[in-house]
Amino acid sequence: MFDTRHLRTFHEVVATGSYSAAARALGYTQPAITQQMKALERSVGVPLFTRAGRGLRLTEAGETLARHAGTILDGMHTAQQQLGALARLRAGRVRVCAFPSANATLIPAAMARLQAEHPGIRVELLEAEPPESVQRLVRGECDIALAFGYPGADPEVPPEVQVTPLMEDQLTVLLPLGHPLARRQAVRIADLAEERWIAGCPRCRANLLQVCADQGFAPDVVFTTDDNLAVQSLVAAGVGIALMPALVLSFMCHAKVTGRLAEPHVRRRVSAYVLRDHLRVPATGLVLDELTRAAAARVGC
Template identity: 30%
Template sequence: MDLARLRTLRELSLRKTMASVAEALLISPSAVSQQIALLEDETGIELVERRGRGVRLTPAGERLVEHAGRVIGILEEAKTDLAELKKTVAGELRVAAFPSVAASLIPPTIRAMAARFPDLVTTFEELEPTDSLAALRAWQTDVAIVDDLTTSAGLPEAQVERLHLLDDELHVLLPPDHRLAGEPHVALQDLAAERWALDTTSATYSNVIVDACRDAGFDPIINGRCHSFEVVRAMVEAGCSVSINPGLRGRDYIGTLLLKEIRPAIRRQISVAFRNGERRNPAVAGFVAELQAVAASIGTPMRPTPPPGRTSRPGRIIVLDSLP
């Protein structure tokens, strides 16, 4: 059986629609359909059933996906074994990460990898954590940087290892003339009457914020659903909205805006993920080591904006265990 067709079927079992598989594999939906049809001709049995806009695997399709996963896993393990034996680390290492950590962690790590392994090309793709893990499961990336607010720690269909990199605390983002500008920290309840601008690039991340507000006793009034932090920043800077900002992203330019600690604090754990056994691959091991070094160098929590005429003091940290 053709390996590319098996990969397509496995991807379909994860993504459920021809369109999403086509997007992931960078081919047309008709090409995906053709790959599945050829695989059905090759096996002599129906592998998928169309259900509305999506598809459902038949029992034969599900069984074949199980075998395909083992076959692809063995091939990837063989690649790792050969890479471990090579004297020169070369080829391509694929890395996926989400924007608020990528800007801080990825460039210095890729620079360090280029100096250490000049024959290795490290390529980066910006993906949200759930998409990064899907790409890792589908062997479309080798390393993924994820967090625990927007992803589940359990990955039932893949053997994935995670290593903790650093913790990141979320902060309230306020315009400079806001009524709470002089406060050392802010409770979410203090913002119940405010209008909010949210970065909805990741629906899961924006849902975390909405759920935190609801846990604090109110539904946020959202007047901005933005697909970039630049628009969120502009909304807050103009006094139209408030928002919540990851601490790592606060290291980038925020202009005249104020960052305030949230009490109780909302903290996320950022980790690097890769398939089990692949840390033996010198490229993966080297990237993880360089990434850990970069994370350690910036691991000190970001200081929020102190109120006028005062110096901010750290407060007691409370982790909201109810958040996903």
């Protein structure tokens, strides 16, 4: 393994043609240059120079090293510049995996601020429902995972993952316009025992079943889809009603449906999941901070 200091000195000796000229260029003494070149020759195991009168001549090994030294030093300089840019948050890539309604609400707000203040940071968006998003984080397929969990059903988290709570997302009852209960500001789940229901993703469907069971009935689920727009269209068509997070309704609401707060209140927790080692990466920490800020602003709306 080469000492990079020795390699830079060797490159200067070759460029200037002598130890004394290299010493003047680098600000060293000539004996210091001589010692560095002897150390380099010991590390490669063969002589690099021979004397030719008062000058130096490269050996075959010296010529081989000279052909590569510039490229090696240029590559190291480029690497140092890029690492410095990452440390100063002038560059970096962060992969974020989130569920659809987070990608449509929290992500845009966070990315707009990030782009304005740190244009060199690039964010790659992936989409997955929990627990798949957290599993992708553990597999190294993303740097930050956004996931939601219902009371008693949060995603399982290994010890190497840090969980940062972002917000609590109130669930609402989605009703077609003209429904008798649509005139109320809040709707009791117990009053919906005779309704037909549209269920969402597996985790949301499980929560719906539990919420209704707590109120003493099993919902009549007539349709299941994880497409939020399809849920709203089905409700608008009178196929059934649904339990939908307020985060979804904040960016997409069918003209023929209305949302009413569910009683008792039902909330899902939205959190960010990051491998603890990744928190030391400046760009990852920055994106996490912006996501936290975007969630806090939405809670205050």
